[in-house]
Amino acid sequence: MGPGEDAVARNRALQAEWYGEPLGDRVRRILSGLGLSQSALARVLGLSPPMLSQLMSGHRAKISNPAVLGRLLAVEDLAADPATAALPAAELRTRLDEIRSVAAPALGRPPLERPAARAVQALLREVASAAEIEAAAALIAAEFPDLADVLRIYGTGRAGDAEEHFRRILGN
Numbered sequence: 001m002g003p004g005e006d007a008v009a010r011n012r013a014l015q016a017e018w019y020g021e022p023l024g025d026r027v028r029r030i031l032s033g034l035g036l037s038q039s040a041l042a043r044v045l046g047l048s049p050p051m052l053s054q055l056m057s058g059h060r061a062k063i064s065n066p067a068v069l070g071r072l073l074a075v076e077d078l079a080a081d082p083a084t085a086a087l088p089a090a091e092l093r094t095r096l097d098e099i100r101s102v103a104a105p106a107l108g109r110p111p112l113e114r115p116a117a118r119a120v121q122a123l124l125r126e127v128a129s130a131a132e133i134e135a136a137a138a139l140i141a142a143e144f145p146d147l148a149d150v151l152r153i154y155g156t157g158r159a160g161d162a163e164e165h166f167r168r169i170l171g172n
Contacts (some may be wrong), residue, residue: 033079
């Protein structure tokens, strides 16, 4: 594997650590679910098409703008909603325009009213890296195994696993 391939593999691994899976996988589901081109999605997110392509391919690892990440989560939620498939094209465009107009999330509130489990994930991932979260979980695992599991599930796990845990524990 050459240096460029090493960097892409490293970036994809970092994306999986930070976002639960590589961004290319998440974005392809959005594109398929909403019938959008990469260029159209880039406009909604507030990115250039080349930047979105670099994130998808692993040539860039991180979405550094919180507003862009918030928009990505909102578009992902829209694409995952079964009712979206029945929306008329004009209504879908309206919803995407609304998402595009959202600025950086207000402090202290989950961005774009995303599910609480994702808000917890975002908070943990904002204050610590996956390695730090895992180290903290390992330190407390013997005496506080349930708390260690929470750190792992929300800090380094997949969004779907965190949402399932949240529903199971709190009944939401």
